[in-house]
Amino acid sequence: MKMLIDSAWLESSSGEWAEVCNPADGTYIDRVPSATLEDAARMVQAAQSGKRRMAALPAHERAAILIRTATLIEDQIDTLGELLARENGKPIMQTRDEVRVAARIFRSFGEEAKRLFGRVIPMDAVPGNERHVAMTIRQPLGVVAAIIPFNYPVELFAHKAAAGLAAGNAVVTKPPLECPLTLLKVAEIMEAAGLPRAAHQVITGDGVMLGEFLASHPDIQLVTVTGSTATGKRVSELAAKNLKHVHLELGGNDAQIICADADLDVAAEAVVLGRLARGNGQICCAVKRIFVEAPVYDRFAELLNDKARRLKVGNQLEEDTDVGPLIHSIAAERVETAIRQAEAEGAKVLTGGHRRGNFIEPTVISNVPLGSNLLHEEVFGPVAPIVPFTNITEAVELANNSQFGLQAAIFTNDISRAFDIAYRLEVGGVIVNWSTAVRVETLAFGGVKQSGHGREAIHDTLLEMTHQKSILFFNALSQPPAEM
Template identity: 40%
Template sequence: MLNAILGSESPVVAPALLAGEWRADGAQAERVGPYVRRVVSRAVLADDQAVRTAVQYAHQSARRMAALAPAARAEVLERAAELAVRHRDAIARLLALELGKPLKDGRGELDRVADTFAVCAAETRRIGGELLPVAGWARGVGNTALTYRAPAGVALAITPFNAPANLLAHKLGASFAAGNATIVKAPPQAPAVSAAVVALLLEAGAPMEAVQLLHGGGDVGAALCAAPEVAVISFTGSVETGAAVARAAGAKRLVLELGGNAATIVCEDADIAQAAAVCARTGYTNSGQSCISVQRVYVQRVRYAEFAAAFGKEVAALKVGDPLDPETDVGSMVDDAAAERVATWAAQAAADGATIALGGTRTGATLSPTVVLDPPAGADVVAREVFGALVAVLPYDDFDEVLAACNGSRYGLQAGLFTRDIGRIVTAWRELEVGGLVVNGSSNFRLDHVPFGGVKDSGFGRESPACMIEDYTVVKTLLLRGLSIWGTQA
C-alpha cells in the first residue's frame, strides 16, 4: 500500500485501514491544496459503523500485540526509520501538495520521523520494571515485590495538520513500542500523508493488528474518545479541541499537547546578528504554523532598533512561493481563512498603534512574512496564538518585567533566551511558566528524544518516546508472600 499511495498521481486516494483491510470505497472528502488550488487527495470517511468496527477490532487485537516481544517491536521500528529515509522525498512532496509546506521543511520533517522511529526502537528495548525495597519496612519483611510495565491495551492517536508525519510517528511509534493496538484519527488536511506513515510502519513488518486509520471530522474523534475500550488518548491540537477531547474521553488517561504563543527574549549582551537570523528562520518555518514558532520577541530596549533592523533584513531575504520549489523558505498556510485571520490581526495591531514593518498581505493562502513592531500588550498578535507567518517584536527595559510579560500568557509551552549571563539563564529557567527553555536559540527548537510539553493551557504530559511509553503502559505489581530475597529477621 505504501508504494500505491506514494506512486499515485494527484489526486491521491487516502484509504482507511479498518479491521486489517485497506478500504478505498465509500464516501470521500476532497482536500484542495492551499497553494496549488486543486484537489490533491481524497480521504475515505469513517461512519458510525466504522468507528464501532475499529474499536472492537482494536480491543480484540490488544492481546496479540501484547504478546509481541519488545525485541520484535524494536526491529520493526528500526526498519520503519530506514523506510522513512528511503521515502523522504515522496512523502515531503505529499506534504507540499496537501499543506503547502516547502520541500525543505517536509524533508526536514521526514528526517525527524526517521529519528523518532529510531528512538522509539531504542526505548522499546529498555522497557522493564522494578524490584521494590519492601523489606525496608517491618510489614514487608519476608516478602518480595516486583513491577513491570504492561501495554495499556487500546491507544487512540489524534494528530494535527501542521506536522502530520512526525507527530504521528511520535504517537504511533511510542504506542507500538509499548505493545498496544493503536487507532489513528488523521487530520482532514493531511489524509494522504497520514496514510503513508501508517503504511510505512506496516511495510516495516508491523502486524495488521497494530494499527487502524480513520478519516473524518470532530464527530469521528469524539466517538473514538468516548469508546470505553480506549485506554489512553494522545492528542495534539488547539486548546478548544483539547477540552472537547477531555470531555468526550471522561475518565481516561490523556496526553494533551495544545497551543502556545511562544516568547523569545533577546538580552543586551546577545549576539544580535545571530539572534535575528535564528528568529527569522524559526519564526516563519512552515509559515509559522507550529505551537512553538517564534511569535513574540522581547528585545532589551538598548538593542531594540538594532535587532529590528537586522531581523527585518533576514525576513525580507526569505524566499516565498511554490512549496515544490526546493529553494522556497515560506509556502502557504493551511487555507485561505487562516491566512486572512493573521492578516486581520496584523491590521488591527497597526490600527492600535503598532507598525507593520514587513508583510501583512496575502495571496490566497500565502501570507507574506509579516513583522509587527511594538504592538500593544493586549493585541491579538501578542495575547493569542497566531499560528501563522507573523512575528511581533517588542522592547523591554527590566529583566524581571519581561519574565512577567512572558508569563502573562494563558499558554506555557516553550520559550527562547539569548544571553551569556548564567544568572539570567537560571532565573528564567526557574521563573518562566513554560515546559521548556531554549538558551541561545529561539523557542522553536526541539529534539525528538527530549521531553516536550507545556503547562497552563498548553496542556499536560510530555512527548518524547520514553515519556510517551510510560503514558502508553500501566504498572503491574507482583507480590510474593512468604518468599523473600532480603533478610527475613524482623
C-alpha cells in the same frame, strides 16, 4: 487513497469522499474516504483483537517491526517529502526533513521497546515486611487513539503511533483531513513492515465527529492529542466520562527574551527560522512574542527586518522557497485579520503584512500595545511582534502574562541571568540562545497552563502509554537467623 481498518484498505460505508488539494493553488491531489460512525465503531472493535496481538508480541519483535518501518521510510524520503509538501504547503526542504525525523523517531522507539524496565522494591524498608520481595512491571494500556494535527502530521504521528506500538498497544489514528495522504502512505509502510492484524488503523473524515467518537468510546484507554486548546478541553471532557488517560500537547504563545548583551544577529536568525520560515509560521512552539531590551531594540528590529525581507515566498516545491502557503484560506484570513487588528490598535508593520491567497508575507510588527490580541492569542502564521522591555523582571512578567506555557527562549551571554530567567518562566521548556521552535525527541516536550499536560519524548511517552503493575511475593525469603 483508502483508509485502513482491520488491516484492509477500505472506502467509507457511505461511499462519500473528501478531496485533498494543494493549498498553494487549490489543485486536486487525491481523495480519502469520509468515514461514518459505523466505520469508526468497526475500527475500534478490530482494535480489541489488535491489542491482544500486540500485547502478546515479544519486545524484540515489536522493536524489529518499528526499525524495519524506519528503514522503509528512509528509502522513500524524497517521494514522501514531495507528497507532504504538495498537500501541506511547507517548503519541500522542510518536509523532507520532517520525514527523515519521523524515521528516526520510529527507529528510536524500536530501540526503546526493549528498555521498558521495572523495579525491585526494597520491602525491608518497612518494619514487618523483611521477608517479602516486590517488583514492578510495565504493561500496555490497550488501545491508544492518536489525533494528529496538520502542521507536522508525519513527525507527530511518529511520536504517537511508534510509541504506542513500542509499548505493546494497538493504535488507531485520525489524521488531519487537510493533509492525510503522506500519513496513509506511512501506514502502508508499517503494514509492509509486518505489524499484526489491526495493530494499527487509520480512519479519515470529519475531525470533530471522529475525534469526539474516539474520545468518548469506552474501549479506548488513552487519547493523545496535538491540537488547539479548545480541542484539548473537549477531548478531556468526553474522556472523563470513562476515566480514560488523556495526553494533551496544545496551543502556545512562546516568548523570546533578548537581552542587551545577546548576539543580536543570531537572535534575529532564530526568529526567522523559529517563526517566519519554519512551517510557514504554523508551529505550536514557534516564537510568537519577541521582547527586546530597550537599548538594542531598534538595532534588533533593523536586523530582523533585513532578514525577513530576504525570505522567498512562493511554490513550496521549489528548493529555494522559504515560506509556502498556509494550510487553507480560513487560516490565512485569520492571520490577516490579526495583522489588521494590531494596526488598528496602533501597531506598526515594518515588513510584510499582506496576504495573497493562502500566502502571508513574513511580517514584522513593532509598537504593539500590551493588551493586543497579537500578544495574547495564538496567531498561526509568519508574524513576529516585537516589544521593548526595560529590565529582567519586566521581561519575565511580560512572558508569563499568557494563558499558555509551552516553551520560551532567552538570549544572553550571562549564564547566571539565563538560569535565573529560566527558573522564573512559567513554561514546559526553555531554550537558551536559540529559538523556541526546537523539539528533540530525546528531550521531554510539553507545556503547562493552557498548553496541556504530559510529556512526549523517547523515554517519557512509553511511560504515558503503559501502566505500572506491582507484584508482591509474600514471605518469599526465609526467616533471617536471630544470630550470625
